[in-house]
Amino acid sequence: MLDGLISDFTQCFVKNGRWEYLWNGLGVTLEVALAAIFLGLALGFLVAVVRATHDRYGRFRLLDLVAKVYLTVIRGTPMVVQLLITYYIILRSVDSKVLIAIIAFGLNSGAYQAEIIRAGIVSIDPGQMEAARALGLSYWRSMVRIILPQAVRNILPALGNEFIVLMKDTSIVGYIALIDLAKGGDIIRSQTYSVYLPYLTVAAVYLILVMTFTGLLGRLERYLRNTGADPVHNDS
Numbered sequence: 001m002l003d004g005l006i007s008d009f010t011q012c013f014v015k016n017g018r019w020e021y022l023w024n025g026l027g028v029t030l031e032v033a034l035a036a037i038f039l040g041l042a043l044g045f046l047v048a049v050v051r052a053t054h055d056r057y058g059r060f061r062l063l064d065l066v067a068k069v070y071l072t073v074i075r076g077t078p079m080v081v082q083l084l085i086t087y088y089i090i091l092r093s094v095d096s097k098v099l100i101a102i103i104a105f106g107l108n109s110g111a112y113q114a115e116i117i118r119a120g121i122v123s124i125d126p127g128q129m130e131a132a133r134a135l136g137l138s139y140w141r142s143m144v145r146i147i148l149p150q151a152v153r154n155i156l157p158a159l160g161n162e163f164i165v166l167m168k169d170t171s172i173v174g175y176i177a178l179i180d181l182a183k184g185g186d187i188i189r190s191q192t193y194s195v196y197l198p199y200l201t202v203a204a205v206y207l208i209l210v211m212t213f214t215g216l217l218g219r220l221e222r223y224l225r226n227t228g229a230d231p232v233h234n235d236s
Helices: 002-017 019-057 061-076 079-090 097-122 126-134 139-176 181-192 196-227
Strands: none
Touching: 002 019, 002 181, 002 196, 019 061, 019 097, 019 139, 019 181, 019 196, 061 097, 079 097, 079 139, 097 139, 126 139, 139 181, 139 196, 181 196
């Protein structure tokens, strides 16, 4: 049994340097996930501020309508369909499949992050905005310096969970022939006809990634809780 396992391991990962499929695929997975989460974060903040401002003060009616359409479309259609539409229709002239994947996942993640961030903004006492405005701060300055830092601390666990979900969802980029971690394992399977080792290894790598980022997020949460640090800025 041990000899068979060693032979299988050699066939799957050592022979012809097949381990590089997983290594290079891991790099693509992390590149797409990290870039998409930051794109989604920026988009989510903008949409959340527009929607929260409209709900509370009635401002930005047109932008709020656009935001609602965006949220409805993104949250109401499957991620794989959005990826294919982005690849074959919207960005068909773009050569970089990595860039296409980043944009598709960033747009998707932004919709979910927007609702998370909006919930965090709404959870802050409206009196804090009124006090900031009374002190002479503009609306946007009050939002950035007073409201958002508190909202971020409240929603950090939900944002971290969204990143983990996004990282696992990137496994569908094989639909546009992009070789990520999951696709790398599938290529090894197709070349060696061995099912167990490639897929179990891919699953183990995803599990390690999730556990690592969960641990880092937990440490950040404890740090912010114990120190009261401002995750957005520390200057006064």
